[in-house]
Amino acid sequence: MPLLHVDDVVVQFGGVTAVNHANFEVEQGSITGLIGPNGAGKTTTFNVVTGLQTPTSGRVVFDDKDITRMPVHRRSRRGIGRTFQRLEAFGSLTVAENVRTAFDIHDGFAGLFRSVQNDVDDLLDLVGIANHADDRADSIPTGTARLLELARALACDPKLLLLDEPSSGLDESETEAFGELLQQLANEGRTILMVEHDMDLVMNVCDTIHVLDFGSVIADGTPAQVRANPVVQKAYLGYSDDGPAGDDTAVLPLVNEEVVL
Numbered sequence: 001m002p003l004l005h006v007d008d009v010v011v012q013f014g015g016v017t018a019v020n021h022a023n024f025e026v027e028q029g030s031i032t033g034l035i036g037p038n039g040a041g042k043t044t045t046f047n048v049v050t051g052l053q054t055p056t057s058g059r060v061v062f063d064d065k066d067i068t069r070m071p072v073h074r075r076s077r078r079g080i081g082r083t084f085q086r087l088e089a090f091g092s093l094t095v096a097e098n099v100r101t102a103f104d105i106h107d108g109f110a111g112l113f114r115s116v117q118n119d120v121d122d123l124l125d126l127v128g129i130a131n132h133a134d135d136r137a138d139s140i141p142t143g144t145a146r147l148l149e150l151a152r153a154l155a156c157d158p159k160l161l162l163l164d165e166p167s168s169g170l171d172e173s174e175t176e177a178f179g180e181l182l183q184q185l186a187n188e189g190r191t192i193l194m195v196e197h198d199m200d201l202v203m204n205v206c207d208t209i210h211v212l213d214f215g216s217v218i219a220d221g222t223p224a225q226v227r228a229n230p231v232v233q234k235a236y237l238g239y240s241d242d243g244p245a246g247d248d249t250a251v252l253p254l255v256n257e258e259v260v261l
């Protein structure tokens, strides 16, 4: 049984069809990539899953329950967490205070009766930014701020974590460490759905990838299957190069070791 099922979802903005009968599933404990060219509908799909966007039609089923009409805060309580493309931390609070605030909001009334200091410290350690605990959030580098966003999302103990372009602003070694952290989270039982343009990261950490183009899922599969799929190549590059049979390195050509998107 998948943890998430996006079932025939359509989102229209006036004459623009942002999501067009999208169908895909996310397996429990997996790292799943949602990729596609600019404007393919990835962020709109995230908004449908988290409740920021009501679909024109279709359903979202999470943990065996239809959540299509459920408000955002109830989805969060049921275990859906998210980070945003744009950084959302409170700039005038310290890094630790930002995480503490996330715990406080999640815990609500029950939080009045427990200290979250150890949990905050543990989370900052987990994502590797404990040395920035007392820095103001508006003074930290972008890469650190991305990790702070992740820590704030984890403070709500999500079963399903949606990450929107999490590696943006990270350098190569930070991205590599981030990939290892995602694998650690998945090994501990979190399920991760990620929109990401860094194809090295996607190909290295995802178990499954769904490819969106013009709002529709045009391919699903393992990283190797997706790389080898001529339909995906055509969507990204405008042409398909089948290459030698069985040679999955012949597709999604690399320029300066990055896939051309």
Ligand SMILES: Nc1ncnc2c1ncn2[C@@H]1O[C@H](COP(=O)(O)OP(=O)(O)OP(=O)(O)O)[C@@H](O)[C@H]1O
Binding pocket: 013, 016, 017, 018, 036, 037, 038, 039, 040, 041, 042, 043, 044, 045
């Ligand atoms: N609120 C809106 N009103 C009108 N059109 C919108 C709105 N939000 C998104 N769109 C359009 O819907 C389409 C899908 O946008 P979306 O942001 O979901 O794509 P994306 O795959 O996340 O793109 P990117 O990779 O550039 O972030 C685009 O054509 C976009 O212009």
